[in-house]
Amino acid sequence: KAGVTQTPRYLIKTRGQQVTLSCSPISGHRSVSWYQQTPGQGLQFLFEYFSETQRNKGNFPGRFSGRQFSNSRSEMNVSTLELGDSALYLCASSTYGTAMNTEAFFGQGTRLTVV
Amino acid sequence: AQTVTQSQPEMSVQEAETVTLSCTYDTSESNYYLFWYKQPPSRQMILVIRQEAYKQQNATENRFSVNFQKAAKSFSLKISDSQLGDTAMYFCAFIGRSSGGSNYKLTFGKGTLLTVNP
Numbered sequence: 001k002a003g004v005t006q007t008p009r010y011l012i013k014t015r016g017q018q019v020t021l022s023c024s025p026i027s028g029h030r031s032v033s034w035y036q037q038t039p040g041q042g043l044q045f046l047f048e049y050f051s052e053t054q055r056n057k058g059n060f061p062g063r064f065s066g067r068q069f070s071n072s073r074s075e076m077n078v079s080t081l082e083l084g085d086s087a088l089y090l091c092a093s094s095t096y097g098t099a100m101n102t103e104a105f106f107g108q109g110t111r112l113t114v115v
Numbered sequence: 116a117q118t119v120t121q122s123q124p125e126m127s128v129q130e131a132e133t134v135t136l137s138c139t140y141d142t143s144e145s146n147y148y149l150f151w152y153k154q155p156p157s158r159q160m161i162l163v164i165r166q167e168a169y170k171q172q173n174a175t176e177n178r179f180s181v182n183f184q185k186a187a188k189s190f191s192l193k194i195s196d197s198q199l200g201d202t203a204m205y206f207c208a209f210i211g212r213s214s215g216g217s218n219y220k221l222t223f224g225k226g227t228l229l230t231v232n233p
Contacts, residue, residue, distance in 0.1 A: 033221065042225030043206060056220050090160065092221075101148050101167060104221060106160035 002027065004093050006107035013114050018079040021110045025072050025093030031055075032074040033104070034066060037088040046089075049074055078112075086114045117142045119209050121224035128197045129232050135182075136192045136227045138207030144168075147211035149183070149190045154204040154226075163205070166190065197231045204228050 005024040013019050025032050033056075034046040045058040049068035066076040072093075078085055088111050092104040118141045128134035140149070151163040166174045166183050173181050178198075182191045194201055207224040 035223070043223040045220070045222065048220070088158070092160075101165065103150075103162045103165070104152075104160075106152075108157070108159045 004091060004105050004107035006089075006091050006110050008110060009108065011110060011112045013081050013112065015081055015083060015114055017081050018077060019081060019112060020075055020077045021089055021091075021112075023074045023076075023091030023093075023107060025074070025091075026105055029093035029095055029105070030072055031094045032068055032072065033092045033094070034074070034076050035090045035092065036060075037090055037109070038086075043090070046076065081114045083114050086112060088112075117144075117209055117211055117220070117222045119207050119222050119224040121205075121207050121227050123227045124225070125228045125230070127230040127232055128194075130197055130199060132197055133193060133195045134197055134229065136194075136205050136207075136229065138190045138192070138224055140188050140190065140207070140209045142188070142209065142211055144211040147209060149181075150208040150210070150221075151179070151181070151190075151192045152206045152208055152223075153201075154206065155200075156203070160206070164192070194229075199231050199233060202229060202231045 007022045031050045033048040035043045037043050047066050048056040052068045063079045068074045088109045090109045091107045094104045095102045120139045147168045149166045152160050153163045154160045164174050164176045164179050173183050178195045180193045204226045206226045210221045
């Protein structure tokens with residue numbers, strides 16, 4: 001079956017702009033989580049959506065937001081971009097709504113560069 | 116709060132040798148799962164191995180095995196007969212109930228970059 005698809009793969013934006021990233025989970029997965037990966041901080045949890053509801057949220061400013069649609073596809077939005085937002089953004093889908101031993105399946109990520 | 120610590124930012128090993136990556140975690144939960152994920156240079160993260168906290172027997176997947184010490188909150192990954200394809204970033208991860216909540220939350224360590232040398 002198809003894996004987790006993230007689009008676009010690469011983005012270059014200017015400070016102050018906003019950006020929207022997309023994630024299509026594995027069919028049947030209702031949980032979608034977003035992570036920011038940087039060399040210094042590793043993987044930091046942004047938020048998790050399950051059945052269109054945000055269930056968990058990490059410690060990121062309100063400029064970072066997300067949503068999930070009825071088909072489980074998710075988008076995350078970053079407004080007023082800062083240089084420090086440059087990172088690899090990873091999306092993971094799973095069935096965590098039912099069991100915690102399930103595997104998280106990751107997309108290849110979106111590399112965002114803010115200039 | 117749940118935390119995961121990987122104290123080795125980088126490690127290297129010769130091909131065919133054995134290497135152990137360290138991970139410690141902190142939680143007040145009694146039931147949880149621990150995972151090791153691998154992120155090769157192509158970037159897609161994949162699951163290597165998982166361990167349930169209630170199981171005393173250490174998990175094994177082919178050349179990969181863990182040493183799970185629940186009392187010490189330690190979860191190390193041993194890679195035997197290292198191969199060039201094992202070169203990757205390895206992340207230790209913990210899943211349990213999010214603080215004060217009823218939902219599960221997956222928390223990652225900062226990763227260990229493992230290089231297998233020919």
